[in-house]
Amino acid sequence: MATGTRRGMMGRGELALALVAGLVLGAGLLGCRGEVETKPVQPTAPTVATPEPEPEPEPDVTEVEPDVEEPAEETAWWRGAVFYEIFVRSFHDSDGDGVGDLEGLIAKLDYLNDGDPDGGDDLGVDALWLMPINPSPSYHGYDVTDYRDVNPDYGDLETLDRLLAEAKSRGIRVIKDLVINHSSNQHPWFLSAKQGPDADKRDWYTFVDTPPEGWTQPWGPGPVWHQAGDAWYYGIFWSGMPDLNYRNPAVEAEMHDIARFWLARDVAGFRVDAVKHLFETEDGKLADADENHPFLKRFRAAIDKDFPNAVLVAEAWSDADSQARYYGDGDQFHLGFSFDTSAKIRTAVKDGVRSDLNQMLDKAARVFPDPGYEAPFLTNHDMPRVFRDLGEDPARMRLAAALLFAWQGTPFLYYGEELGMVGGEGGADENKRTPMRWNSEPDVGFTTGTPWFAVPDEAPGTDVASQLADPQSLLRLYQRLIALRRTHPALRTGEQARVDVSGGPGVAALSRALGDQRVVLVVNLAAEPSEPFDLPLTGEPRVLYAEGLTAPPTVVDGFASFTALGPRAFAFLAY
Ligand code: CA
Numbered sequence: 001m002a003t004g005t006r007r008g009m010m011g012r013g014e015l016a017l018a019l020v021a022g023l024v025l026g027a028g029l030l031g032c033r034g035e036v037e038t039k040p041v042q043p044t045a046p047t048v049a050t051p052e053p054e055p056e057p058e059p060d061v062t063e064v065e066p067d068v069e070e071p072a073e074e075t076a077w078w079r080g081a082v083f084y085e086i087f088v089r090s091f092h093d094s095d096g097d098g099v100g101d102l103e104g105l106i107a108k109l110d111y112l113n114d115g116d117p118d119g120g121d122d123l124g125v126d127a128l129w130l131m132p133i134n135p136s137p138s139y140h141g142y143d144v145t146d147y148r149d150v151n152p153d154y155g156d157l158e159t160l161d162r163l164l165a166e167a168k169s170r171g172i173r174v175i176k177d178l179v180i181n182h183s184s185n186q187h188p189w190f191l192s193a194k195q196g197p198d199a200d201k202r203d204w205y206t207f208v209d210t211p212p213e214g215w216t217q218p219w220g221p222g223p224v225w226h227q228a229g230d231a232w233y234y235g236i237f238w239s240g241m242p243d244l245n246y247r248n249p250a251v252e253a254e255m256h257d258i259a260r261f262w263l264a265r266d267v268a269g270f271r272v273d274a275v276k277h278l279f280e281t282e283d284g285k286l287a288d289a290d291e292n293h294p295f296l297k298r299f300r301a302a303i304d305k306d307f308p309n310a311v312l313v314a315e316a317w318s319d320a321d322s323q324a325r326y327y328g329d330g331d332q333f334h335l336g337f338s339f340d341t342s343a344k345i346r347t348a349v350k351d352g353v354r355s356d357l358n359q360m361l362d363k364a365a366r367v368f369p370d371p372g373y374e375a376p377f378l379t380n381h382d383m384p385r386v387f388r389d390l391g392e393d394p395a396r397m398r399l400a401a402a403l404l405f406a407w408q409g410t411p412f413l414y415y416g417e418e419l420g421m422v423g424g425e426g427g428a429d430e431n432k433r434t435p436m437r438w439n440s441e442p443d444v445g446f447t448t449g450t451p452w453f454a455v456p457d458e459a460p461g462t463d464v465a466s467q468l469a470d471p472q473s474l475l476r477l478y479q480r481l482i483a484l485r486r487t488h489p490a491l492r493t494g495e496q497a498r499v500d501v502s503g504g505p506g507v508a509a510l511s512r513a514l515g516d517q518r519v520v521l522v523v524n525l526a527a528e529p530s531e532p533f534d535l536p537l538t539g540e541p542r543v544l545y546a547e548g549l550t551a552p553p554t555v556v557d558g559f560a561s562f563t564a565l566g567p568r569a570f571a572f573l574a575y
Helices: 010-016 102-105 159-169 188-193 249-264 294-302 318-325 339-351 355-367 392-408 466-468 474-487 489-491
Strands: 061-063 083-086 127-130 173-178 227-228 230-232 268-272 311-314 335-337 413-414 495-499 507-516 516-523 533-536 542-547 552-554 560-561 568-573
Touching: 102 159, 159 173, 173 249, 173 318, 230 495, 249 268, 249 294, 294 311, 294 318, 318 339, 318 355, 339 355, 339 392, 355 495, 355 507, 392 474, 392 516, 392 568, 466 474, 474 489, 489 507, 489 516
Parallel strands: 083 127, 083 413, 127 173, 173 268, 268 311, 311 335
Antiparallel strands: 061 542, 227 230, 495 507, 507 516, 516 568, 533 560, 542 568, 552 560
């Protein structure tokens, strides 16, 4: 295959065969699983000094086709799936009002997954998570005023139905944010409740005459009690988001009904916001209270009864030990975001040493009773974008992506992450949620009008069109890594283990095993080439995909012997 062949000209299977740059390690092609036939990868051409911005160095890439037929799996659809988080307001605007909408998302579904596993230019994701799409007075939507409707900025219920149908026809499932901890202070329930002690919905929220002393937000000094008339109400995030009172069974029943309303419309599940804050104890424990758990068991049961295929994803922004409790006995959440994994992958990649990575592999093995519960990610809409966090270093970004897609569980990526978007500067959350960059025009292809939030300047090439035209782009890497997961069930649902290797403080490896299929990812996090090292392996390893593998391994007595891994290099091997 010619270097630089456009993916659109061939099927996905052929893509996997393609030699993208460097050359194919010929071992294992089409079932030939004998000796690893190895050839040196072409060294990268010396970098010539150029004016800014510096071009991204071309990675040494090694890629061969997968040899494993996907077996029929009897696992739930979300296990090992790849999710893509979307802020609808910033994804694509269909009508020129500067606000992204559901119609705009429908128009871009083929980018996400065109429904043809054997071809196209799509990412190949399995599912979408839509940040809140309910009516709301805020731009972000986490303060809901109507739990059974769609924000008119985005469309209406009919548009949503069409989105779900269009997505389904491509094999994409859609989950939505469900913000159950609090409503908007503009919600009719709260407008009633704040009228006074006798108001109809007074006990749907928590009012006190005198707020208890010493209660502040768990993450800072902010107040959690807010004055309304002569009384005070509880709202952990801010006065515009009063917490719902789940000690009132009527509120709980209403939220069960709301959940079933969306599932009946074919929404595939929910990312449930802020679940660690559902209950507060009398002595002021405002996060991870024990009472959260029986409530969540009842919530799960209410959904399982009629919608056993729905998935519930917990946002419990706590350390892994606390976060893992939201799995319950397999009777609370199916998935939980792993904030620890996000942090440890990024620090390992930033620091160039393996200790954080190895500690996280051990911790994940210890704290998650079901490894499939873990939902790893790099960053989300509440964090500075990962490429910014990694100092806009392309090699670090590629390494982080390799680790994300090798990790156990169900990975989530955040729209634009696959392009290396960094968003805007400054601490405002809007800077983390800027318009998706579809092309290199000044409006980045997001809107023909004035975008709801100014599109920040970003490095040339930070857009879909440019990166589809570049076989070495980050977007192309994301496509390859997602395809690798699809064609290697061990990467989706296989058992994860840390593999101890020498080679220097930056060298680490993790393996995934399913039946007799094993895939190992070996990385060199350091900015220097590794020392020689051996990777314990049984059988004959084949390089599935690698970047910066300066010399392929040779196999001796149950070890793959590497003379070196290049700076920030990684290699996926199957054996
Ligand atoms: Ca619009």
